[in-house]
Amino acid sequence: MQGALVLASLEPSPEIRRPPHHPGAGTQGEDPVLVREAGLRLERLRSPAELDQAFRLRHRLFAETLHWVPEHPSGLEIDEYDSCTELIGILDAQRRLLGLVRMHESSVPFMIEREFATVLGSNAIPFKARDTAEITRFGLDPQARAQKVWTRHGCFDLFTLLLKGIYRWSVGHGVRTVFAVVDHRVFRLLHLRGFPFEALAEPKVMPDGVVALAIRLDWARFQEENQARRPGLLAWFEQDRDAEVRAVPAGPVSAPWPPPGADSPHPASAEYSRCGS
Numbered sequence: 132m133q134g135a136l137v138l139a140s141l142e143p144s145p146e147i148r149r150p151p152h153h154p155g156a157g158t159q160g161e162d163p164v165l166v167r168e169a170g171l172r173l174e175r176l177r178s179p180a181e182l183d184q185a186f187r188l189r190h191r192l193f194a195e196t197l198h199w200v201p202e203h204p205s206g207l208e209i210d211e212y213d214s215c216t217e218l219i220g221i222l223d224a225q226r227r228l229l230g231l232v233r234m235h236e237s238s239v240p241f242m243i244e245r246e247f248a249t250v251l252g253s254n255a256i257p258f259k260a261r262d263t264a265e266i267t268r269f270g271l272d273p274q275a276r277a278q279k280v281w282t283r284h285g286c287f288d289l290f291t292l293l294l295k296g297i298y299r300w301s302v303g304h305g306v307r308t309v310f311a312v313v314d315h316r317v318f319r320l321l322h323l324r325g326f327p328f329e330a331l332a333e334p335k336v337m338p339d340g341v342v343a344l345a346i347r348l349d350w351a352r353f354q355e356e357n358q359a360r361r362p363g364l365l366a367w368f369e370q371d372r373d374a375e376v377r378a379v380p381a382g383p384v385s386a387p388w389p390p391p392g393a394d395s396p397h398p399a400s401a402e403y404s405r406c407g408s
Contacts, residue, residue: 165219165299166292169280173296176218176231183207184228185218192270199339212267215239219296221275221289229275230289234300235265242267243345247312250345252332264304266297266311284367291324291364298368301350308349315342325361327352 166173176185189208193199200208216239220231235241237259243251244259271289280287287295301309313321315334322328328346337343357365 165296165303168282168292168295170224171229171280171292172222173292173299174220174222176220176228180226181220181222181228182218185220185231186213188228188231188270188272189268193268196273199341212240212242216267217300218268219293219300221292221296228272229278230271230293231268232266232270232293232297233268234297235267236304236306237261237263241265241310243310243312247343247345250312250332250335250337250343252335254332254345262305262307264301264306264309266309269293269311282367284363287364287367294324294326295368298350298353307351308347310345310347312343312345315344318344318346321346325353325357325364327356 161175163175163177164172165175174181176182186207186209190203190206194202194208200210212233212235216236217234218231219234221229223229238261241259243265271293275289278289280289280292297309301307310331311328313328318328318330326348328348331345331347334342334344354365
């Protein structure tokens with residue numbers, strides 16, 4: 132399950148359309164590169180060619196292989212969230228896409244609030260605020276799953292490299308907490324890798340037989356636990372080998388936050404903008 136972290140919607144996909152540029156995709160002057168590592172780049176995907184690769188990879192993973200969404204004649208998997216979220220991908224030296232993840236800022240709807248509300252059971256999504264985000268459409272090209280990244284901090288696979296991208300994106304957006312819906316086996320794998328996600332409700336068997344969990348990760352807890360348990364992993368997440376990489380401000384993640392909850396300094400908004408608005 133390393134190639135698919137977040138479950139896809141079980142509802143039929145809307146008519147395929149290419150999403151326009153939107154504020155969540157960042158400004159054109161913003162450096163799209165989050166990480167440079169061992170000849171790979173982890174970037175915000177913006178060009179038509181990059182987006183085409185992303186939607187085709189998603190179709191192979193979530194429609195043709197896992198059958199979590201219907202197949203489409205175009206060979207593209209696009210939904211309404213793509214008009215208001217940001218895609219991050221791993222690109223090799225030939226600009227081939229090896230993996231990707233989609234990030235939802237708190238100003239737009241989360242899938243966990245809508246398609247996956249049943250996974251939360253009677254629990255409402257807790258503490259959605261300006262410093263929260265959602266991870267969806269996490270996946271790797273099957274041919275790249277065995278690829279490794281060798282660093283002075285250790286050897287890591289592309290699954291972990293994508294998580295490093297999520298961490299860097301979170302730091303840059305002032306995000307402390309990320310939500311996701313995952314297969315329960317992936318939940319265990321994340322803990323083994325040093326990512327202390329917590330379950331928000333009991334596992335739920337989905338119509339396709341997948342046992343799903345709604346989970347949440349506090350990046351401050353990730354930092355605290357890995358300072359002692361996996362200092363190499365934490366050091367790798369916080370620095371790059373290439374000196375020219377633009378430094379991402381560490382303040383929002385490194386600050387001594389209070390525990391997530393009602394006392395958050397960023398109260399949740401009562402309303403969230405609609406996708407594409």
